[in-house]
Each structure stands twice: as structure tokens, then as C-alpha cells.
Amino acid sequence: MEVNEHKAELKNVNLRATPARLTILKLLGRTKKPIDINMAIDFLKKEGIKTNPATVFRTMNVLTQKGVTLLIQLQEGKMRYELSDREHHHHLVCEICGNIEDVLVDDISRMEKKIRRKTGFLVKRHSLEFFGLCKNCQN
């Protein structure tokens, strides 16, 4: 049962299993695109969970801090989030229609090792997003 997995997941990171959090995890689990705060608020309303923006922001912050979610920025002036236990991937953002696709690219841990060797900097995470025209928007 999906809900119990989410309860366990929250317990693992010492967070209480509240309706809002469980519902946000539900949304994260079934959405392919990284979600933004308004998507979460809309989904909570649709599921009949009373909520407000501050709670959603706080939830996304704590989930990210605990490593459950990843922060994604697509140069929109707002933050998006996705589950961190998905296969490592990056995003293709269409500058015309705004669609977001996942893409698996070559592992860049090789780059990170090289950076460590050459500069001493220890990379813990990276962000790599691609912007351009999706198949449909190229005319």
C-alpha cells in the first residue's frame, strides 16, 4: 500500500506523517515533471486536504533538507522538486511550449573526480539542465 510506504519514508527521516506530507509524497510519486509549489497546493485541494502555501514551502524545504527530494531550478524564478530516489537524470526544457522532459545522459561523476583532482573542490551535487526546442516546436 502506497500510503504506508510514505509513512515509513517519513519515519526514516524523523518526520511526522501528516496528511499534507503524505499527499505531497503521493503527488511526487506519480508526477514525471518536477513539481512546483502551486502544483502541490492544487493537488492538496483536489484531494480535500486543507492547506496553505507556508506549509507547502515548509514541507518542501524539510524534505529537501532530509534528502527525500531534490531542488530543481529551471530558470523560471521559482523552485521545483522531485523525489531523490529516482534514477539520476536531467531535464530538457522547451523554450517555446515550456514542456519538461527527463533525459538520461552520460554520468558526469568522471567530471567530478577530475574537478577534485585538479582544483581540490569536493563536488557533492550538480545541476545540469538543457534548454532549447522540443521535437514538436522545431516546425
Place this chain on the structure above:
Amino acid sequence: MEVNEHKAELKNVNLRATPARLTILKLLGRTKKPIDINMAIDFLKKEGIKTNPATVFRTMNVLTQKGVTLLIQLQEGKMRYELSDREHHHHLVCEICGNIEDVLVDDISRMEKKIRRKTGFLVKRHSLEFFGLCKNCQN
């Protein structure tokens, strides 16, 4: 003379050479880190140029739109900019001290070609930033 280069640069992209713009180009030319709006405002004040935030935002927008500058986002909730005619590079952002280093990494145009071949998506630009601990902050 530096200023005349900037005047020419602005003329090339059909923008008028105003004191604010010339001074922002001056700052961009001498700064290694991508600048944010407040850095620009502070520099303008220091140079005795009367200004206000709206003008600086408009300037950075038009410069980016004309291709003179690149928009850089380092997951800070604000935008940064750097000159686009510099050698292609990425950034190492220290999560402890906040320092930003440039880094030259392997060309990822190979990835972009692969993406085109596999998905049909035409990549026009990408953002790749690394987050972690700089040499000094690793104890």
C-alpha cells in the same frame, strides 16, 4: 580605452551607450564571479552613477536578450550574470563559504548531439553548476 570598447559593444547590439550601461559593462569586465543585481547597484553608487533597481534589472535583461551576457542561476533565488564572450566554463559553488570558482570541464556538446539523436530535442543552451565544499572548507 576600455570605455570605447563598451560603447562599440553596445552599438553592435543597437543599444544606447548610457552611463549606467557602460558602468555595468565595466563591472562585468573586471569581475570573475557572476554578478547579481545588488553588486551592480553597489558598483554604480561607488562610481557615482545615480541609478535604481528597475534600471539595473532592465539593463541585465536587455543585455542577456541581446546575447551580451549570460544568465546564471546558482540556486540562490536570484539571478546572476556574466559576459558571454568569456571562455565557456561552469561554476563550483561552496555550500559553506559561498565562494564561487570557475571551472573548465569537458565539452558537453557531445551530450547535446546525443540528445538530439535520441530524443529529437534541439539543445540551444545548458546550465551546469557544481555544489559542494571548496578546498578550504573541507577541514
Place this chain on the structure above:
DNA sequence: TTGGGTGCAAAACGTTTGCACCAAT
């Protein structure tokens, strides 16, 4: 029971916009 979580309101930021005036060409 109790401390973490939430709701509400207000505030803090970063950024954009409308409009009158100014200044680069």
C-alpha cells in the same frame, strides 16, 4: 502529554511594469 506541524497574516525579497521625464543619437 508534548513538541513538531499547521494556519493565518504579515513581511521580506527579487523582479516587473506604468508613466512621466530625460538624454543619447
Place this chain on the structure above:
DNA sequence: ATTGGTGCAAACGTTTTGCACCCAA
């Protein structure tokens, strides 16, 4: 003399915060 650029103020959207109340453990 044009018209693009600026300053100012107001608006906007996102995110944070303070505080009282509530509920998951």
C-alpha cells in the same frame, strides 16, 4: 527632434517568518 532609457512608485509572485493553535507520536 525622436525615441530609447531612466527614475519613481506601485504591483507582482515567490518564499520566509512569528505566533497561537492543533494533532501525531
